[in-house]
Amino acid sequence: MEISVASARKAARSAVKSAKPKKQPELAAELPVARIVVDKALSHLDQFFDYAVPASMSADAQPGVRVRVRFGGHAAGDRRRGGGLIDGIIVERLATSDYSGPLARIERVLSPEPVLPDRMLDLARAVADRYAGTLADVLSLALPPRHARVEAEPAEEPLPAPPRPETGSWARYEGGQDILDALSAGESPRSVWTALPGPTWPDEIARLMATCLAAGRGALVVLPDGKAVGRVDEALEHLLGRGRHIALTADAGPEERYRRWLAVSRGTVKAVVGTRAAMFAPVADLGLVALWDDGDSAHAELHAPQPHVREVLVVRALRERSAFLVGGLTTSVDAAQLVRSGWAQPLEAVRTEVRAAAPLVRTVGDLDVARDEAARTARLPSLAWDIARRGLETGPVLVQVPRRGYVPHAACQRCRASARCGGCAGPLELTGSDGALVCSWCGRHEVGWRCQECGGAQLRASIVGARRTAEELGRAFPRVPVRTSGRDAVLSVVPDVPALVVATPGAEPVAAGGYAAALLLDGWLLLNRPDLRAGEEALRRWLAAASLVRPASAGGAVVIVAEPTLRAVQALVRWDPQGFARTELGERHELGLPPVSRMASVTGSPTAVADLMRLVRLPQDTDILGPVPAPLPPRPAVATPARNAKTRAKSAAARAAIERPPAEASTDIPLWGGTTRAQVGPPPEERRERILLRVSPGRGAELAAALKAAQALRMSRGPSEPVWVRMDPLDIG
Structure with a gap:
């Protein structure tokens, strides 16, 4: 009984104490209002908020500094109902606020270090408006995380201006x-x-x-x-x-x-x-x-x-x-x-x-490969083999392979249908010379594979990867060292000694003194991607590799295995990227494609996309393209017998979402809302679709503003299905 009475007295004292209004700190005498951008990346909250500046923080609470404030409460001045603490940045100090109610106070100045000068705030606002985003999103990209210990270090004095260098x-x-x-x-x-x-x-x-x-x-x-x-x-x-x-x-x-x-x-x-x-x-x-x-x-x-x-x-x-x-x-x-x-x-x-700086470029087309016995048996045309052999007499030779790994794509030997996983319909790849089949999406090991089209059990390599190419070249040139450079291990430089360097695009190491020769294999793979920029991207990757080769005057030579009549191949042979870009741009002018026009993509479930399209007020003469099914990351297999299958499935699915291999045929790749040859598709509630919106030059800002306003209206109504809006998408197909 005594314990309960004591507890009751303690509770009563606590209630009285909490009921007493706390004495509010004195506000700053000058410019007592701080206008703050808070870390809330929601379209309907993309604005500045006013807070009161306590006198004790006035000296440090200057424009550009990081602060902590309460956000989301009902009564701005009530700590108990003032919302949770979030980060913010002061953008300016004011004498008065245009908000009529009581202002919440700044809780804490995280650091007096100004991190957001006016010019950077202006840039972030302009970028957010251009891409239909929020200021908080852009600032999260622009400002690195704070480290208090680093801020405490004294600033060094800048060095004087250096002299102007030579031309x-x-x-x-x-x-x-x-x-x-x-x-x-x-x-x-x-x-x-x-x-x-x-x-x-x-x-x-x-x-x-x-x-x-x-x-x-x-x-x-x-x-x-x-x-x-x-x-x-x-x-x-x-x-x-x-x-x-x-x-x-x-x-x-x-x-x-x-x-x-x-x-x-x-x-x-x-x-x-x-x-x-x-x-x-x-x-x-x-x-x-x-x-x-x-x-x-x-x-x-x-x-x-x-x-x-x-x-x-x-x-x-x-x-x-x-x-x-x-x-x-x-x-x-x-x-x-x-x-x-x-x-x-x-x-x-x-x-x-x-001409003085570029290497000699030679081509091997489809007809040349068909007539070449060496190309059919060893996958290396005779011209490429001869140039590689001569190049190895004086230095390293670069071999560019468009795909990593051993055989990223496997296909039926009889009908050439893509080999698919029985669990998730993902593409199967040969992971080594032992012939083990593994799904590149879910990581499942496929045992006893048979083609679902013709019943065949023999496989062929539809795309040979870097490791397999290195293996084949090692047999063709048994006394020459073979180095590989790709995602698993990227080399920066290689010595100026005879060696074969097999690299994927973008991972080519620099050779001291330049490569004696370069072989650009499987050019059709880069050109056949279902992408508006396929030719442009192929030429960019070829030029990046070919530029590492010695000039023609020093014996440098490049062989590309691709159809020589194609525009991108001819641009490489002539070393004329400017002419290629001008021709491509002229065609896009005629068709009204980017970068001549501005485009936006709207992606989500059919219901969510339709909801946003009902709310948006598009600029006049906006072209609405779609909707069409939008691909989603593949679903991992339900069961995988190998150890650590769950972890491997997650990593494989995440990797496939970023590095989805190009489609060999539209019926071979699962699209949400459709089926594949394996008849695998998502449940209806998970399907997504995409709409492309196109406007004429000069109206991109109107389109971005309209989409952002529609997003803000949807969010202000409460929880709803997400819709992803992207300005100037790269993957328009």
Whole structure:
């Protein structure tokens, strides 16, 4: 009884104590209102919110700093009902608020370090509007996670401006000296640069950046991968020494990356090279933004709102009045559109310089392969075998294979139907010389396979992978070492000694002194992809490999196994990527396809897509294409006898969602809403469809705004099925 009375008294005291209103902290005497962007990536909450600034936090609560606030409560001033704590960033301080009710107070200033200057806020807002996204989504891409220990480190003093470098190999280009002079004078030229083949492009990028630094301005260059960043980083260090530039890549680790990012934000360093995320690096006094190899898919952000580096840098060049350069060994159709519109100027070398730098390119077509006994038995045409043999007398030979692994695709020997898994209908692959069949989607081992079309039990390789090619070449050249470079292990460099280097596209290592020859196998595989950009992408990958070969004057030769009459193959033979891009662009002008027009994709369940289309107010004359079935990641098999089957199925399904192999036939690949040869399809409630929306040039902003408004209206009504909206999708088919 005594215990219950004591408990009752304690509860009564607690109730009285909690009922007493807490004394609210005094507000800041000057500018007591902070306008804040909160970390809520919802379309209907994409706005600023006003909060009161306590006097004790006024000195630190400045524009650009990170804070913690309560969000989502009913009574803004009531801690018990004021919602949960979330992160936010102050964008400005105000004397008064246009909100009539009581304002919640800032709970805590996370750090007095300003991380969002006005120019970066303006850029993030512009990118969000262009891609029908939210400001919070863009800021999550632009700002790295905070590390308090790094912020406590003192800032270093910036180094003085370096002297202007020499022209170097830029003298080979028409207008090369002019762009260096313009950057040195503080001007802002815009150029589309088609680089000459060979190893000089990292040094040429470094000289552009050094010229900007000599003029007292900053420079930012974005490259597709860490290997390319490493080459430019090395060239900059050789040209400028240490301490004048920073490389921003994920390989540095979160803490070191934040340390480097802070050095840029504080103005200690004004030259940045990095991968995709570096497009938002807060470089001070920006004088140059540059992008290398804009056709590489690595420049397309995978997270919402999925911006492309090229478009972000275009916005930065306009808003910060900096020079703009997009360069590469090839010219993308999007870059050609910048030239055609007059927004940028071409920066190219004369044909004599191209011929002096490029290797000799020879072709092997289908008829040549059919007449070639060696090609039918060893998969290596006689011409390719002869050039490889001669090249191995003087140095390494590169062999580009479009697919990784051993045999990523297997097919029936009798009817050539694609070999499919009995559990999930995924494609089967041979994982090694022992002939083991494994599903590339669910990881299931297939035992006793028979073709569902003809009943045959014999398999053939419809696509031979890199490991199998290395195995075959090792038998053909028994005394020559064979190296492989692909997703599992990517080589950066190889020595200048005779060797066969088998690599997948994008993983080709650099050879000291250049390759003596290169063999580009299975060209039809890259060209036959069901994609609008198939020819453009094939040429980009071929040129990237061929540019690593010595010039023709030094004996360098390239053999491509593809039909020689095709446009992309002829562009490689003539080494004319500019002409190919201009022709492709002309055809897209006639058909109204991107980049001439702006497009958006709307993907979701049929009910959700129809709901959004009822709400959206599209711009006048919008073309509505679809709906059509949209593919989904494959379903893992229900049961797999091998050990760790569940883990392997998850990883295989996730990998297949990102690296889905190209379809050999539309009936062989499962589409939601349809069937496959194996008659496997999803249940109706899981089907998705996609609609493409196309508008004429100049109306893309209207389309993005309309889609974002419709999304916000759907979300404001409460929980609903998700709909994925993407502006400028790359995979329109």
